[in-house]
Amino acid sequence: MASIQYREIEGRSGAYLALLGVLGALILGGLGAAWTMEHQGHHITGMSNRIVWGTPHVFAVFLIVAASGALNVASIASVFGRELYQPLARLSGLLALALLAGGLAVLVLDLGRPERLIVAMTHYNFKSIFAWNIFLYTGFFAIVALYLWTMFERRMQGYSKRAGLLAFVWRLVLTTGTGSIFGFLVAREPYNSALLAPLFIIMSFSYGLAIFVLVLMASCRWTGRPLGELVLKRLRNLLGVFVAAVLYFVAVQHLTNLYIARQYEVERFFLLEGGVYTVLFWGGQVVIGGIVPLALLFGTASRRAIAAAAACVILGGLAQLYVLIIGGQAYPQLMFPEKEVASSFFDGVIAHYAPSLPEVALGVGGIALALALTAVALKVLPFLPKSLADGDVEPAAA
Amino acid sequence: MSPDRRQFLGWGAAAAAGTALAPVIRLIELAQARSPQEAASALQRWGLLIDITKCADCDECVTACHEENGVASLGRPATDAQWIRKVGLRDKRTGYAQTLPLMCQHCEHPPCVDVCPTGASFKRDDGIVLVDKHTCIGCRYCVMACPYGARSFVHEAVSGQKADVPRGKGTVESCTLCVHRVDRGETPACVEACSRDGGKAMAFGDLNDATSEIHRRLKREPSGQIRADLALNTGVRYQGL
Numbered sequence: 001m002a003s004i005q006y007r008e009i010e011g012r013s014g015a016y017l018a019l020l021g022v023l024g025a026l027i028l029g030g031l032g033a034a035w036t037m038e039h040q041g042h043h044i045t046g047m048s049n050r051i052v053w054g055t056p057h058v059f060a061v062f063l064i065v066a067a068s069g070a071l072n073v074a075s076i077a078s079v080f081g082r083e084l085y086q087p088l089a090r091l092s093g094l095l096a097l098a099l100l101a102g103g104l105a106v107l108v109l110d111l112g113r114p115e116r117l118i119v120a121m122t123h124y125n126f127k128s129i130f131a132w133n134i135f136l137y138t139g140f141f142a143i144v145a146l147y148l149w150t151m152f153e154r155r156m157q158g159y160s161k162r163a164g165l166l167a168f169v170w171r172l173v174l175t176t177g178t179g180s181i182f183g184f185l186v187a188r189e190p191y192n193s194a195l196l197a198p199l200f201i202i203m204s205f206s207y208g209l210a211i212f213v214l215v216l217m218a219s220c221r222w223t224g225r226p227l228g229e230l231v232l233k234r235l236r237n238l239l240g241v242f243v244a245a246v247l248y249f250v251a252v253q254h255l256t257n258l259y260i261a262r263q264y265e266v267e268r269f270f271l272l273e274g275g276v277y278t279v280l281f282w283g284g285q286v287v288i289g290g291i292v293p294l295a296l297l298f299g300t301a302s303r304r305a306i307a308a309a310a311a312c313v314i315l316g317g318l319a320q321l322y323v324l325i326i327g328g329q330a331y332p333q334l335m336f337p338e339k340e341v342a343s344s345f346f347d348g349v350i351a352h353y354a355p356s357l358p359e360v361a362l363g364v365g366g367i368a369l370a371l372a373l374t375a376v377a378l379k380v381l382p383f384l385p386k387s388l389a390d391g392d393v394e395p396a397a398a
Numbered sequence: 399m400s401p402d403r404r405q406f407l408g409w410g411a412a413a414a415a416g417t418a419l420a421p422v423i424r425l426i427e428l429a430q431a432r433s434p435q436e437a438a439s440a441l442q443r444w445g446l447l448i449d450i451t452k453c454a455d456c457d458e459c460v461t462a463c464h465e466e467n468g469v470a471s472l473g474r475p476a477t478d479a480q481w482i483r484k485v486g487l488r489d490k491r492t493g494y495a496q497t498l499p500l501m502c503q504h505c506e507h508p509p510c511v512d513v514c515p516t517g518a519s520f521k522r523d524d525g526i527v528l529v530d531k532h533t534c535i536g537c538r539y540c541v542m543a544c545p546y547g548a549r550s551f552v553h554e555a556v557s558g559q560k561a562d563v564p565r566g567k568g569t570v571e572s573c574t575l576c577v578h579r580v581d582r583g584e585t586p587a588c589v590e591a592c593s594r595d596g597g598k599a600m601a602f603g604d605l606n607d608a609t610s611e612i613h614r615r616l617k618r619e620p621s622g623q624i625r626a627d628l629a630l631n632t633g634v635r636y637q638g639l
Contacts, residue, residue: 041554041567048476052538112536112568123516130515187545340488
């Protein structure tokens with residue numbers, strides 16, 4: 001393996017400062033939205049007693065799921081010993097931390113009482129998957145930080161593989177926990193499936209890699225560092241496999257439901273008659289998030305196509321989580337089979353929900369926070385290799 | 399002694415006895431009720447039995463509950479808290495219509511308690527499921543988990559709170575089975591209102607107490623639970639469903 005040289009980005013250009021300025025403004029927008037929501041109460045959002053988790057949860061879950069997936073590139077390098085990925089491992093670890101920080105910020109700021117976060121840190125109900133997740137998330141920060149240290153510190157490099165293995169196992173457990181938040185909800189027909197845990201893991205592979213590819217391409221391009229075909233081709237193939245795997249899991253999930261009489265109505269809702277949720281499922285999740293990226297990744301060879309595919313995966317992922325989280329709540333809970341149900345609490349009807357500005361601003365603020373943390377870290381520490389040109393990354397394979 | 403004088407003394411004695419006895423009777427009441435210091439006991443399992451064949455097309459229970467607990471509508475139906483609601487049912491095939499009150503079912507295995515990260519959602523030993531308003535962080539996971547849609551998230555600042563019933567913006571709440579009344583040896587406000595002004599469809603009592611009306615009726619008559627398939631063993635039972 002060629003010795004890889006890493007270098008901080010210069011971070012003095014007008015474009016860099018402008019990027020930080022824009023991200024900073026979006027972060028401020030998110031904070032302002034959170035402050036307004038806490039001050040006024042959640043009634044100013046699109047959320048209600050029927051849709052208690054709204055757009056902020058879509059963004060938060062997306063970022064948290066993507067965070068664990070972004071670590072995959074590092075895992076492939078150190079756990080599975082693929083040396084081509086080694087130069088990318090530091091950026092992979094950094095993105096994992098930054099995306100998780102962005103996601104958790106959104107999640108916490110959307111709480112009814114965010115100032116009581118200390119309560120969540122001191123009172124635990126260990127039967128709650130949320131309580132496990134508090135440990136899984138904080139543990140993820142610590143383990144990935146340790147893993148990065150073994151990558152940066154020459155004396156620690158001997159421990160890198162072990163730290164990488166621990167981080168890899170931890171991230172699988174973490175995403176299992178995130179999927180199980182929904183999977184263990186026995187009372188809601190659209191969730192309530194053990195399949196959600198592996199589905200979330202494969203979603204994380206896909207979303208995390210899509211973000212990684214875009215950040216890598218942008219940072220190499222904007223700092224004038226070469227990014228060879230060899231690396232890109234591998235990432236492209238990997239992303240293609242992940243996108244196809246997500247489609248496969250989604251297909252299995254729906255086919256299973258189509259075989260269970262109790263779930264017919266749920267499937268009719270999501271696949272045929274669910275209005276915006278049906279449109280987002282087929283148009284957003286399946287076409288934009290699945291078929292288009294596959295066509296772009298395997299149909300053409302251009303860099304622009306790879307970037308467009310990654311962007312489509314991100315949009316499709318947001319659509320998928322919107323359908324799952326919000327559509328899953330909009331669908332009425334089954335309490336009285338074979339009865340038409342009506343009440344002042346909107347029982348028995350599809351709940352209305354429209355995203356509000358504060359919710360979107362908070363979610364976008366979380367993405368901006370993740371990107372800003374990444375941009376600043378790239379300037380402070382040498383995360384990026386000086387060159388990812390074909391000859392520099394794997395002379396043997398070149 | 400003239401009869402008038404005797405009569406006066408008699409009345410006086412009766413009044414004195416009455417005045418002396420009233421506190422004693424009150425004391426007996428208090429002695430029977432649980433003291434605030436005494437922990438709730440698993441010997442009891444409080445519950446409701448609702449005969450929906452008697453459930454009238456009224457909302458006396460809803461009005462009484464919300465009055466008792468200081469739950470006021472702010473004219474925003476999607477976000478207003480509702481601790482109890484009337485649900486109308488119509489059979490899809492025959493059109494047979496029924497109505498019933500729906501509230502927290504006070505499950506023996508409450509999913510809301512399982513999912514609560516901080517333990518704010520909890521079940522007392524006597525089966526009453528509550529939210530600790532001091533440790534609820536407003537994550538709404540319990541709302542996601544409840545099979546009955548029984549919980550409300552407080553979407554805006556509340557006013558006119560009752561001393562016995564703390565509420566607060568940004569936390570989750572639901573029917574407390576009028577725990578403050580139960581602890582005083584009284585019945586929940588909905589049951590009282592239904593018996594007084596409604597269809598006399600609701601009964602409250604200790605499911606464990608073989609001498610209670612609710613226990614005797616559950617022993618004699620058919621009854622059911624909503625979503626019995628989930629095996630949550632609800633404290634609220636229905637007849638005529």
